[in-house]
Amino acid sequence: MHLALFGPPGAGKGTQAFFLRQSFGIPQFSTGDILRSAIESGEELGMQAKRNIEHGELVPDGIIIELVNRFLTQSKICSGGYILDGFPRTVEQAVALKKMGIRLDHVIEFSVPEKEIIRRISGRRIHPPSGRIYHIQFKPPKVEGKDDITGELLIQRQDDREEIVKKRLTIYREKTSSLIQYYCTWSESDNKNAPKYHNISGVGPVESIRQDLYKRLNGCSED
Numbered sequence: 001m002h003l004a005l006f007g008p009p010g011a012g013k014g015t016q017a018f019f020l021r022q023s024f025g026i027p028q029f030s031t032g033d034i035l036r037s038a039i040e041s042g043e044e045l046g047m048q049a050k051r052n053i054e055h056g057e058l059v060p061d062g063i064i065i066e067l068v069n070r071f072l073t074q075s076k077i078c079s080g081g082y083i084l085d086g087f088p089r090t091v092e093q094a095v096a097l098k099k100m101g102i103r104l105d106h107v108i109e110f111s112v113p114e115k116e117i118i119r120r121i122s123g124r125r126i127h128p129p130s131g132r133i134y135h136i137q138f139k140p141p142k143v144e145g146k147d148d149i150t151g152e153l154l155i156q157r158q159d160d161r162e163e164i165v166k167k168r169l170t171i172y173r174e175k176t177s178s179l180i181q182y183y184c185t186w187s188e189s190d191n192k193n194a195p196k197y198h199n200i201s202g203v204g205p206v207e208s209i210r211q212d213l214y215k216r217l218n219g220c221s222e223d
């Protein structure tokens with residue numbers, strides 16, 4: 001199962017990717033997570049990206065493509081399937097992915113109205129080592145501010161602040177329309193290698209979104 005998930009920040013990609021990882025036993029590859037760990041470890045590439053991320057801007061395509069290329073080569077991620085989370089985000093990245101020969105079976109976009117996104121993101125808290133995601137209102141941890149499993153502190157990402165989220169949403173809107181067009185056109189073509197494009201509503205209970213997602217990936221077992 002070779003998947004790419006995209007959607008605005010806070011659309012629930014991370015939550016659904018978690019289910020997919022469990023069901024299909026495939027790794028998740030998140031460019032956002034890889035960039036954050038490159039920043040933490042002080043890598044030059046991470047330093048270049050830091051400013052863009054903190055300002056809610058996209059990291060330049062050249063950096064992202066180099067990062068993805070390096071990661072895919074090192075981890076041999078291509079062998080048994082994967083979930084690409086947050087990549088590609090521009091047509092240039094999608095074209096590069098195709099040139100690298102990285103297979104995709106399904107491209108899934110999660111749609112959520114912007115008002116709802118802002119509400120979701122302002123309450124989001126993360127446990128960085130595991131990637132577990134909480135929400136102070138909708139999915140609170142058992143003990144305030146702490147991870148349920150390890151008891152370690154939860155954080156709010158810098159770029160989850162409201163003014164930065166609004167900027168991220170504007171950029172998402174600008175870049176995504178052409179990316180969607182790119183995948184729709186390819187999906188509707190006669191090309192047998194074309195990934196199927198799906199738009200899924202990311203509004204409502206997590207479980208019904210998950211069911212909708214699995215229905216779209218139909219023919220693929222949940223277990």
Ligand code: AMP
Pocket residue numbers: 009031032033035052053056057058059060064085086087088089090093159168
């Ligand atoms: P995410 O965790 O996916 O929301 O990504 C956090 C931030 O990392 C984004 O707001 C961008 O600044 C940067 N980023 C992640 N993936 C990409 C990408 N594919 N292209 C450009 N920038 C990215």
